[in-house]
Amino acid sequence: MHYARNTWYVAAWTADLDMSKPTGLRILGERIVLFRTESGKLVALEDRCVHRLAPLSLGRCEGERLRCMYHGILFDSDGAVSEIPGQDVIPRDAKVRAYPVVDRHGWVWVWMGDPALAYEATIPATIGTDNPDYLMGHGFLDYDCAAHLISENLLDFSHIGYVHADSFPQGDQMAKTHADIRPIDQGIRYRRWVENLASDAAGFPAEPLDHYMEYDYVIPGILMMHIAGFPLGTAKSLEFGSPDLANAVRDLTFTGQAVTPIDEHTTRYFFCYGMHRDFGTEQMIEPMMQLVRKAFAEDKVMIEAQQKVIDETPDPRMIPTSHDRSITMYNRMLDKMIRDETERQAVA
The missing domain is CATH 2.102.10.10 (Rieske [2Fe-2S] iron-sulphur domain)
Known part of the structure; x- marks a missing residue:
């Protein structure tokens, strides 16, 4: 493996x-x-x-x-x-x-x-279900696919407007614009603004805000993501740079996700999602979890179908797009780590 x-x-x-x-x-x-x-x-x-x-x-x-x-x-x-x-x-x-x-x-x-x-x-310094500042729900899904396909899904959010067309309101904004992506220790950092978004963290219509998304994705497949709402115009005023999350006015949320290979053909996908206590109540947890469970089920259908096509294709060559930058960056880090481990074992 x-x-x-x-x-x-x-x-x-x-x-x-x-x-x-x-x-x-x-x-x-x-x-x-x-x-x-x-x-x-x-x-x-x-x-x-x-x-x-x-x-x-x-x-x-x-x-x-x-x-x-x-x-x-x-x-x-x-x-x-x-x-x-x-x-x-x-x-x-x-x-x-x-x-x-x-x-x-x-x-x-x-x-x-x-x-x-x-x-x-x-161990990544994530926010977990035991964090007192967040109201969290949690769960997991088992996928009939290789772990790297789930990682690649999480590293390229241009799929959101299509796979999750019924779950999230961004439309094709994620595909038509590009995030700020940069390497960090053991992974990548992904930052993106979505301006004038008229929905809340549970997907319900709400006053339009500029929404900021930032996540780290680190080896061996750990995602740690904040999303927060700011007044309209914030993105432009910051020249699309990073905001201070303490200045969020709505929907300060966090999700932690982990991709764990069970074997070559099966993967367990762990997830938690929650709202900062300053912006939510216990009653909000279940509606938010219903939304993410629906979205992750949509991912599961697509990725498992993708795995079947790959298995049936003698030469599963893939043509990259401009959205694959984060996938390429992450996979190079992972491949280097595996090569280094193999070389150390050979010397030992």
Whole structure:
């Protein structure tokens, strides 16, 4: 699989996990089991017992350990076997892989590469469901497609007026104008103004405002986006530069999204969306989530259909347009990261 490994992948929403029992999932084709110990420690292990390869996600949490419920073998949080019922001697290699794992911003992050390089400081500084300043809803979708197709969708918003013609009112403005796109560490920053937009964050008609959108998209597929409304004329007065979000007059929203490859053909797409408390109420969350769920379902239909055409095309050559600049920039960074990892492995 052509993916970066020395990076943090989103494995789950913390709020969706039943930490009283283990949870099985896959990232980059690898089976992983998550559980929380009695003391509260979050653990991620290879989801495969050393004995008969039964899934540990069907096991039982016992204090600080996890017991395989096929033949009762007990695993410590570092993956080492600590007990084999009916056997005193434990083989030295009776151990499964332990993955670095962190609970942050309402997401569970798992490091898929070299554990020695797993610095928590490199987890993107996003706004999550646990942020007290935002009223957030969250969810996820599973796509029958390669992860890079979802990333490319998120890196080129010229599709909004067409794929989301029934959901968002911008029309073809996103396709007829270009955003300011620049490289940042591990990704790209995308900035755009939409002038005289007469709708609110939930898609309902509202007083026209100039709307500003800014997002970072960073490896391995994390989007962090603010949108805010400003008085008409603000875009021009700032010469289409970046505003101070503290001066927003309506619809200061944030969305965090994460693209996690389950395997080569399946991807889990995590998302949260919410309004700053200064501009919204709890009652606004569900209408806003209905809008984004509808929009993401529209993306899913298109991208899964695209994947089928790619699979059926012997030479799936694509002709780029001027809107592909951010895709090209991001893919070059990702390809370089993968090449560097491959070279380090070859030297080792």
